[in-house]
Amino acid sequence: MTMPRADSVPSKVTRFLLLSELCRRLGEHGCTSYLVNPASGGAVLRVSVAGAGGGWLAVAAVERPEGWAYAWAGRWGPAQQCERIARHLARAVAA
Numbered sequence: 001m002t003m004p005r006a007d008s009v010p011s012k013v014t015r016f017l018l019l020s021e022l023c024r025r026l027g028e029h030g031c032t033s034y035l036v037n038p039a040s041g042g043a044v045l046r047v048s049v050a051g052a053g054g055g056w057l058a059v060a061a062v063e064r065p066e067g068w069a070y071a072w073a074g075r076w077g078p079a080q081q082c083e084r085i086a087r088h089l090a091r092a093v094a095a
Helices: 011-028 079-094
Strands: 033-036 044-048 056-064 067-072 075-078
Touching: 011 033, 011 044, 011 056, 011 067, 011 079, 044 079, 056 079, 067 079, 075 079
Parallel strands: none
Antiparallel strands: 033 044, 044 056, 056 067, 067 075
């Protein structure tokens, strides 16, 4: 069986898979998060923010010229560094 080329996977599928993996890893760090609007292909991950103010931090998976990245609050990091980004986000929402 021939494996499909990576560039043959639709962007909305890649976005969903990347955000799902980040969601899983955030859960391993004790964070509550969930995907919003995954069926449309424009999925966003919402991460619960601890503390008195509470609220949510939105994380998107975006396609950049150098590859896929996670973007949040004016920042971004390469999707290949999912675990590092999960640790960073977990610390950020716990503060």
